[in-house]
Amino acid sequence: MAKGKDVRVTIILECTSCVRNDIKKEAAGISRYITQKNRHNTPSRLELRKFCPYCYKHTIHGEIKK
Structure with missing residues (x-):
């Protein structure tokens, strides 16, 4: 039987320092x-x-809504 929602979902990560x-x-x-x-x-x-x-460096990328 099929489950209601998929376990693995596609997400988008966005640079937090560029946004701020x-x-x-x-x-x-x-x-x-x-x-x-x-x-x-x-x-x-x-x-x-x-x-x-x-930014030319490693920064924290956070999940955003689609």
């Missing part, structure tokens, strides 16, 4: 990554350290 500080006014864009998470293991919002090409 609006770094590099001339560079249009905010660093975003697409990944998957297991809803049962991590029910809260996911935060990972990823490389941001606009």
Whole structure:
């Protein structure tokens, strides 16, 4: 029998320092990554350290709504 919802969901991670500080006014864009998470293991919002090409360093990327 099929379950109601999928366990693995696709999420978008967005750089938190670019959003807050609006770094590099001339560079249009905010660093975003697409990944998957297991809803049962991590029910809260996911935060990972990823490389941001606009900040030129590793920053915290947080989960955003679609």
